[in-house]
Amino acid sequence: MAITVPGLSLSILRQETTVRAGRPLLISGRFTAFGMGLPAFIRVFLEGPSYDPQIRSFDAFASPFSGDYSINVIPEKDGRYNVFSQAFPPPLLPTGPPFPEPILLPPPFAESTHPPIAVGVPVDAGVDALMPDGTSRFLPAPPMAPIEVSPVIAITVPGAPPAPRLVPFLPPFPGAVPAPPAAPPAAPPVPAVTRAAIDEIAFEPPSVTSGQDATGRMVWRNTGDTTGQFHAALSLVDPLGIPYGPLQVNERISAAPQVPMLLNLRLNTEGLPPGVYGVLGELYDPETGQRVASRALPGRLAVVAVEVPALLPPPPPPEAPLPPPPELPEVPVVPTAEMLGEPSFNLPRQLTVGQAWSGSVGMPTFGQAPYFLDARLILSDPGGFETGVSRVAGVIQPGETVLVPVSFDTFGYQPGDYGIILRVIDEDGFLLLDFPLGLLTMVAVALEVLPEVALPAPEEVLSLVPTADMLGIPAVVAPATIELGQLWQGDITIPTSYPARLPEVPTLPSYPLNLALDLESPTGVRYPVGQAQPSLTPGKTITMPFQLDTGVLGETGGYNVFAEVTDLAGN
Numbered sequence: 282m283a284i285t286v287p288g289l290s291l292s293i294l295r296q297e298t299t300v301r302a303g304r305p306l307l308i309s310g311r312f313t314a315f316g317m318g319l320p321a322f323i324r325v326f327l328e329g330p331s332y333d334p335q336i337r338s339f340d341a342f343a344s345p346f347s348g349d350y351s352i353n354v355i356p357e358k359d360g361r362y363n364v365f366s367q368a369f370p371p372p373l374l375p376t377g378p379p380f381p382e383p384i385l386l387p388p389p390f391a392e393s394t395h396p397p398i399a400v401g402v403p404v405d406a407g408v409d410a411l412m413p414d415g416t417s418r419f420l421p422a423p424p425m426a427p428i429e430v431s432p433v434i435a436i437t438v439p440g441a442p443p444a445p446r447l448v449p450f451l452p453p454f455p456g457a458v459p460a461p462p463a464a465p466p467a468a469p470p471v472p473a474v475t476r477a478a479i480d481e482i483a484f485e486p487p488s489v490t491s492g493q494d495a496t497g498r499m500v501w502r503n504t505g506d507t508t509g510q511f512h513a514a515l516s517l518v519d520p521l522g523i524p525y526g527p528l529q530v531n532e533r534i535s536a537a538p539q540v541p542m543l544l545n546l547r548l549n550t551e552g553l554p555p556g557v558y559g560v561l562g563e564l565y566d567p568e569t570g571q572r573v574a575s576r577a578l579p580g581r582l583a584v585v586a587v588e589v590p591a592l593l594p595p596p597p598p599p600e601a602p603l604p605p606p607p608e609l610p611e612v613p614v615v616p617t618a619e620m621l622g623e624p625s626f627n628l629p630r631q632l633t634v635g636q637a638w639s640g641s642v643g644m645p646t647f648g649q650a651p652y653f654l655d656a657r658l659i660l661s662d663p664g665g666f667e668t669g670v671s672r673v674a675g676v677i678q679p680g681e682t683v684l685v686p687v688s689f690d691t692f693g694y695q696p697g698d699y700g701i702i703l704r705v706i707d708e709d710g711f712l713l714l715d716f717p718l719g720l721l722t723m724v725a726v727a728l729e730v731l732p733e734v735a736l737p738a739p740e741e742v743l744s745l746v747p748t749a750d751m752l753g754i755p756a757v758v759a760p761a762t763i764e765l766g767q768l769w770q771g772d773i774t775i776p777t778s779y780p781a782r783l784p785e786v787p788t789l790p791s792y793p794l795n796l797a798l799d800l801e802s803p804t805g806v807r808y809p810v811g812q813a814q815p816s817l818t819p820g821k822t823i824t825m826p827f828q829l830d831t832g833v834l835g836e837t838g839g840y841n842v843f844a845e846v847t848d849l850a851g852n
Contacts, residue, residue, distance in 0.1 A: 309570030318348025330360025770828030
């Protein structure tokens with residue numbers, strides 16, 4: 282925040298209140314102390330736009346005799362900005378090229394007002410600003426703030442003595458002649474109106490090589506009524522309307538009214554791309570910083586690229602006949618059946634129903650580039666129904682062996698011979714090859730024969746048989762939603778109870794039952810999940826674990842779960 286010092290004043294003037302984004306806007310002003318111009322380090326701040334407030338600074342120096350300063354600021358985005366300046370004591374070390382900018386500055390001792398500017402495409406009475414969401418918004422042009430002068434007028438009663446001065450009257454030295462009375466104040470001068478016109482801008486020659494100086498002249502006139510001073514700025518404009526410059530600035534050119542003036546031009550074209558450029562001439566009032574004349578003339582200067590002379594190479598030696606290039610085998614983009622080797626089978630061929638089938642299947646691959654493979658190990662029951670056992674999918678490197686690990690629970694499967702197939706599928710889901718790997722024999726569980734036990738007399742034994750009222754509502758403890766191809770596993774529990782219609786006995790018998798769990802698809806197709814022969818003991822919960830590879834299911838959707846409980850006789 283600026284320190285308020287009585288008697289110090291910092292003014293700021295805008296050349297225009299509207300400007301395009303990326304175009305320079307001349308900001309000028311004056312730093313005074315009790316009406317006298319003083320040197321100072323001036324920093325001009327550009328604050329905005331309003332929807333994304335940011336502050337950029339531009340440094341200048343106030344003239345040591347007049348206190349005047351001027352600098353161009355460049356807004357980067359459309360929107361509404363505020364511009365203001367602050368005055369600092371001149372730095373002890375020199376600044377500006379080639380010296381670095383001052384890093385530490387004392388607090389400013391004067392700050393100007395914060396006049397607004399509107400940035401966008403100029404339209405009538407404002408600008409059309411492009412907002413961040415891609416829409417356009419009309420921003421009215423801020424008014425130009427006039428300079429107000431408030432003279433002090435003393436009003437007294439007729440015949441009354443004049444008001445006392447700020448400084449009391451002191452008698453003169455003895456022998457000194459009193460000073461003559463002061464002359465009445467003169468009427469304030471009427472400020473002259475500064476006007477100018479640019480008649481012609483031409484270059485000679487009209488075409489230069491990129492990097493050369495373009496020389497020419499500008500003919501202009503002071504169209505005002507009195508002799509005045511002007512700032513002149515020259516820029517080049519490419520065919521897209523983007524200005525480059527100012528490339529030449531002449532300050533305080535004195536011109537008599539209505540007298541043609543000739544200004545010699547020398548514009549540096551270094552760094553400009555080749556093309557036909559227009560020229561933009563501008564004249565400014567040095568006192569107010571306002572632009573008083575501007576003229577853009579298209580197609581006045583052609584910038585030609587530098588032609589590098591081509592050195593003629595020595596004649597090449599006679600070409601020797603080259604041997605024909607070796608024929609390289611074509612690398613297939615997708616895998617083929619010829620790139621798959623014979624699988625190696627590392628699994629048992631026979632096991633008892635309910636045991637875990639564990640091991641692996643390996644398959645060598647060939648090829649010169651990585652490719653995608655999907656290898657699936659499948660069991661086919663005697664009825665032709667296929668069940669997915671294990672799956673490996675991913676990008677295979679050249680010469681890599683695909684290893685399919687297997688850990689499969691055979692609980693609930695029927696005894697018999699099951700076909701083993703290794704199915705290989707490409708990235709698009711097309712079948713590459715089926716490798717038959719023989720048979721897996723599942724043997725039924727040998728039931729232990731219990732010795733016959735003599736039953737007590739009928740009058741002393743209470744005959745009990747399992748009935749439906751002994752079983753409660755089954756509950757399935759497993760995920761309700763699963764992706765096709767994942768392993769669905771969990772437990773099914775059935776609570777039991779002792780019927781109230783039967784008398785209590787000291788020891789409750791247990792009865793073997795058949796428990797089967799099935800899934801019914803939305804189209805009505807049933808898939809077996811698991812089977813077991815648990816024992817029913819009234820009052821104890823029946824629990825059967827299960828797991829199912831959902832890759833065998835034919836479709837996605839909602840499946841119904843069915844639990845069927847029968848006695849050994851099938852009732």
